[in-house]
Amino acid sequence: VVAWARGPMASLFGGCLDDPRVTIREADVGQVVRSEASAWDVILLDVDNGPEGIVHKANDALYSIAGLISARAALKPGGVLAVWSQGSDSGFTRRLKQAGFAVDEVKVRANGKRGARHVIWIATNGPRPAVTGARL
Template structure:
């Protein structure tokens, strides 16, 4: 069996943990300690995050999409495939090394999508963008952790509390969508979304097509 080789590492924003980029043949993995955050062979649920969201805003002119977390670009590429030429997508990535990996060792996986004229990449906390914008976005897609709690960056916890969800709702246009990816179920998060004023759907999806681990996506629609 081909062994894993570590290509690079980077500290999390609080400096307390280490992200590691590994490669085995054509397969890539991003690890946080012993926890695999993402793998280049498993893209189904991240793609579903984009496709489910884009279905909700289909037909809108010049849609504006905010993606929190670049990862391996699965959500971004799926959104580009769903949206027309008049769309604009902003990707907020807090760890600069992840952007460097996308343009360097993992460039083949990204297949030039970062150079699409519809795409803007900002090395910034997605929460900062959300709090700064009012009624600006047709959809906000969050995949910045393994679910609605901050294991990569404890500051991400603020995205999923009452204040963070309220800010996300304020940042969305009427009928806009907040979509949140999770590695697994989270008791009470759907209730928290409803308390923030969203209409909520909880969708179970697979990591790889019809196979692989079961992941959860919350699709929360702003009815204001």
């Protein structure tokens, strides 16, 4: 994604990767979250079709209780872990809560109103902030 943002899709990204507020880490996300406590405002996971290692079994560790606890520890207070999935998974929602997150499961559609239905879990490290008028 980073290579595309700097290369063939650079005009769409509008230089956002060069913003001094942005930090890009091209590394194994599991290693990053295990090694950096309270370092991140947001962690976005879109590494499989959902919260299990369908594409790569090794990714199961990201979605396990231990992986989610590591992700929470890597977030600053009030930080957000967002996880995309092709569908709901009540077991994953439970694991997020067991890891100490405040959790919202947001159903979204690809391509506006006509696309497939997906889920994005918004897991907050601490109490959820009050949001009014926000849309995903």
